[in-house]
Amino acid sequence: MEYRPRCSRCGSERRVEVPQSVNVALAAEMKERICSGELFSWTCPHCGTVNLLQVPFLYHDPAEHLMILLSATPVSAEDVPEGYIGRRVRTVGELIEKIKIFDAGLDDLVIEMCKYVTCQELARDVALRFLRMDGADGEMTFAYPGRDEMELVALGFNVYEDCAGILRRNPQIRDSVRGLAAIDQHWLGRFFR
Numbered sequence: 001m002e003y004r005p006r007c008s009r010c011g012s013e014r015r016v017e018v019p020q021s022v023n024v025a026l027a028a029e030m031k032e033r034i035c036s037g038e039l040f041s042w043t044c045p046h047c048g049t050v051n052l053l054q055v056p057f058l059y060h061d062p063a064e065h066l067m068i069l070l071s072a073t074p075v076s077a078e079d080v081p082e083g084y085i086g087r088r089v090r091t092v093g094e095l096i097e098k099i100k101i102f103d104a105g106l107d108d109l110v111i112e113m114c115k116y117v118t119c120q121e122l123a124r125d126v127a128l129r130f131l132r133m134d135g136a137d138g139e140m141t142f143a144y145p146g147r148d149e150m151e152l153v154a155l156g157f158n159v160y161e162d163c164a165g166i167l168r169r170n171p172q173i174r175d176s177v178r179g180l181a182a183i184d185q186h187w188l189g190r191f192f193r
């Protein structure tokens, strides 16, 4: 799909090609470009500014039975193929985070629960983002925007297990997930008012 975005700095127009969907089983090299954000970035030839293009995009990983729709606006998609996980994200950053969570073999509902309890513990409403899981003990690293730079928070895998337990004791949370669901802090917050 061809787009004609304008540079955020100098306003000059550029033709940019971004596919509307990628099946990573058929185009494995595209996954790198998605996860680095490069697929959605373009450099202005006039002023050198790197711009991010936020356009609708469908990520499809048939091996993981995973479909993630990038769309700034809600979509009415109740059905995903049988046995599939369907998600909707609003930004490229959220798309990359979801791919990292599923690639690590983790459950994104549990990850959102981890963020929720961590914010409560920090007594701050910060936008935590999953970065990675390391080593045999499964330590998870999250990032959030600090005053000048990104701050990191490390959580032990016991937090993940505790949060998985909270979801098991509250099955209505998981039962509410349908179609291309937007699983984020806003969604989870509805259950804890």
Ligand SMILES: [Zn+2]
Residues within 6 Å of the ligand: 007, 008, 009, 010, 011, 012, 044, 045, 046, 047, 048, 049
């Ligand atoms: Zn420019």
